[in-house]
Amino acid sequence: MTAPQSTPTGVCSAASPPDGAIRVPAASGGVLTALGRYLVESRRVAFVHNARFSDDDKTFGVANVADDPDKVANGMGSIYGPSPVLTDIRTVLELGEPFAFIGKPCDISALRA
Numbered sequence: 860m861t862a863p864q865s866t867p868t869g870v871c872s873a874a875s876p877p878d879g880a881i882r883v884p885a886a887s888g889g890v891l892t893a894l895g896r897y898l899v900e901s902r903r904v905a906f907v908h909n910a911r912f913s914d915d916d917k918t919f920g921v922a923n924v925a926d927d928p929d930k931v932a933n934g935m936g937s938i939y940g941p942s943p944v945l946t947d948i949r950t951v952l953e954l955g956e957p958f959a960f961i962g963k964p965c966d967i968s969a970l971r972a
């Protein structure tokens with residue numbers, strides 16, 4: 860991890876997990892996967908909601924609700940295809956459990972709306 864740098868828009872930091880099994884196949888170093896795994900492992904959240912490749916069609920992404928570190932890692936990497944990860948979000952919200960959400964900026968905007 861490098862020291863935070865001030866930028867015109869905020870603070871910029873760099874980090875990467877030591878575990879090559881995450882760092883190498885992840886999208887860009889695996890920080891999101893490492894953070895998600897940590898949050899679940901330490902019970903700071905009940906689960907992580909991210910995305911994984913669809914079992915039926917590998918060009919599509921689907922929601923991945925991960926309540927253990929290995930399931931979080933099933934979602935690492937980038938899915939450059941249609942990925943409607945919010946289709947069942949009402950059911951997830953109704954669980955009433957604290958969770959971490961990893962998604963695209965448009966997913967985050969929709970979740971906040």
Ligand SMILES: Cc1cc2nc3c(=O)[nH]c(=O)nc-3n(C[C@H](O)[C@H](O)[C@H](O)COP(=O)(O)OP(=O)(O)OC[C@H]3O[C@@H](n4cnc5c(N)ncnc54)[C@H](O)[C@@H]3O)c2cc1C
Nearest residue numbers: 885886887888889890891892909910934935936937938942
């Ligand atoms: C060559 C290259 C260029 C890039 N350029 C840009 C850029 O210009 N702008 C930019 O914003 N990003 C860009 N990225 C992607 C960005 O760098 C990474 O997505 C981000 O840094 C996260 O990296 P990570 O290793 O921590 O992700 P990981 O630990 O691999 O985690 C990625 C997370 O995103 C989730 N996810 C993946 N695909 C989807 C999807 N379609 N919908 C919802 N969730 C999904 C996964 O489930 C996972 O939880 C680029 C990546 C590469 C390799």
